Amino acid sequence: MRQTVYEAFTWTKEQFYNRYVELTANRTGHVWLESGRIGAYTMAGVRPVGHIRTKNGLTTVTVSGEETDTTDAPFTILEDIRSRYASARPAGMPPFFGGLAGYVSYDAVRYLERLPQQAADDLETADLSLYWYDEVAVFDHEKNQLFVAVTRETEAEARLALVEEVASWRQMSPAPVFQVPDVKRPQRDRSFKRRDFIHAADRIKQYIEAGDVFQVNLAVRQQEPLQTTPAHIYDVLRTVNPSPYMGYFADQELVLVSASPELLVEKIDSALATRPIAGTRPRGKNEEEDFALAKTLLDNEKERAEHVMLVDLERNDLGRVSRYGSVHVDELMVIEKYSHVQHIVSNVRGEIADGETGSSVLAAMFPGGTITGAPKIRTMEIIEELEPVRRGIYTGSLGFISWADDTIFNILIRTLVAKDGMAYIQAGAGIVTDSDSESEYEESLSKAKALWVAKELAEGTT
Numbered sequence: 001m002r003q004t005v006y007e008a009f010t011w012t013k014e015q016f017y018n019r020y021v022e023l024t025a026n027r028t029g030h031v032w033l034e035s036g037r038i039g040a041y042t043m044a045g046v047r048p049v050g051h052i053r054t055k056n057g058l059t060t061v062t063v064s065g066e067e068t069d070t071t072d073a074p075f076t077i078l079e080d081i082r083s084r085y086a087s088a089r090p091a092g093m094p095p096f097f098g099g100l101a102g103y104v105s106y107d108a109v110r111y112l113e114r115l116p117q118q119a120a121d122d123l124e125t126a127d128l129s130l131y132w133y134d135e136v137a138v139f140d141h142e143k144n145q146l147f148v149a150v151t152r153e154t155e156a157e158a159r160l161a162l163v164e165e166v167a168s169w170r171q172m173s174p175a176p177v178f179q180v181p182d183v184k185r186p187q188r189d190r191s192f193k194r195r196d197f198i199h200a201a202d203r204i205k206q207y208i209e210a211g212d213v214f215q216v217n218l219a220v221r222q223q224e225p226l227q228t229t230p231a232h233i234y235d236v237l238r239t240v241n242p243s244p245y246m247g248y249f250a251d252q253e254l255v256l257v258s259a260s261p262e263l264l265v266e267k268i269d270s271a272l273a274t275r276p277i278a279g280t281r282p283r284g285k286n287e288e289e290d291f292a293l294a295k296t297l298l299d300n301e302k303e304r305a306e307h308v309m310l311v312d313l314e315r316n317d318l319g320r321v322s323r324y325g326s327v328h329v330d331e332l333m334v335i336e337k338y339s340h341v342q343h344i345v346s347n348v349r350g351e352i353a354d355g356e357t358g359s360s361v362l363a364a365m366f367p368g369g370t371i372t373g374a375p376k377i378r379t380m381e382i383i384e385e386l387e388p389v390r391r392g393i394y395t396g397s398l399g400f401i402s403w404a405d406d407t408i409f410n411i412l413i414r415t416l417v418a419k420d421g422m423a424y425i426q427a428g429a430g431i432v433t434d435s436d437s438e439s440e441y442e443e444s445l446s447k448a449k450a451l452w453v454a455k456e457l458a459e460g461t462t
């Protein structure tokens with residue numbers, strides 16, 4: 001097994017962030033996983049060892065510039081890479097000390113379930129794209145320490161490389177300065193016109209009445225030209241809408257700017273967790289109105305029933321890879337508040353079953369039931385029928401699998417995809433039998449608002 005060593009020193013999160021921005025300027029192959037609110041750590045990988053990309057059944061693995069193609073199942077390939085490069089987590093080191101990090105798109109579910117192919121794949125994003133890293137930096141929010149870790153074949157090699165890596169992260173970088181362009185607000189297009197969304201929502205209600213499903217998440221994609229850098233948008237976003245599972249990822253094809261509030265799955269040692277979100281209201285104009293809106297959300301029987309149904313779905317998914325009898329809900333229906341919306345959130349925990357791995361846990365939970373509906377497979381078939389474009393990145397997951405198999409992935413909601421000079425933001429609403437279809441359309445647009453505000457602030461078009 002390979003060896004990992006690390007050094008920790010007192011630092012600030014902003015010093016860490018400033019250095020990351022400087023190290024990654026005009027580069028690809030890097031990832032930043034930031035706990036903007038309740039999380040304990042923020043992690044960065046800057047210089048990848050290799051890359052795995054899957055599209056249309058073909059996976060390309062790149063190491064040191066050499067490419068190898070395979071048609072093996074991509075979730076199996078992730079575990080093959082992880083086990084090949086495995087290393088034990090050093091005592092005292094945060095969960096991510098090296099490993100695979102990147103995204104798994106919603107359409108990667110096609111390697112797990114047979115789904116129809118009706119929606120247009122107009123963006124042609126990868127089904128998954130992850131780099132792996134032998135040098136990482138992790139900031140501990142509680143200790144105000146930066147951990148720099150290096151993994152090599154031998155401890156001596158690792159310690160030699162650690163000296164240079166620590167020196168790089170210890171350098172002081174100035175706060176990034178982004179130029180605000182002199183541009184006009186661009187035209188914004190939507191995948192669904194209002195009337196088409198309402199028609200699709202009404203079709204879902206027919207499926208519900210026929211007994212096919214209980215609820216379906218229906219999403220709208222909005223898009224407009226990108227007039228600043230994705231890094232500038234993220235810089236604004238982390239200030240105006242800090243979220244528990246934020247992230248920034250750049251490969252050769254696209255950049256992800258995420259302010260996700262939702263955890264898909266966490267595996268730390270043998271402990272598993274998922275944190276479903278279902279139920280949304282806007283923020284109030286003042287504290288009194290904010291409280292009143294939260295109360296109407298919690299008192300709404302439809303919202304409560306929908307939330308409990310989705311918690312049960314997540315319990316069942318987690319139970320597929322958990323020790324029998326270990327799955328339990330330790331937090332049920334609490335309110336979490338963000339810049340423009342507030343949600344009902346619960347927490348589900350379990351203990352991993354023998355023979356399961358981080359990759360198999362990810363596959364069991366993927367994609368999150370809160371962004372498909374219930375039952376999951378039938379709702380995904382209906383989503384493919386009714387949504388005009390493939391979801392791609394939206395409602396996939398961004399996160400990591402460490403060399404020790406610790407695993408954390410978010411759900412890619414509240415996320416901007418920057419590709420080929422365009423910005424894409426997608427958001428959805430859960431349709432049930434008594435949904436007001438027009439209100440659900442407005443909710444979908446509202447959920448995307450914080451991302452558009454960040455983009456407008458970065459572009460100076462507010």
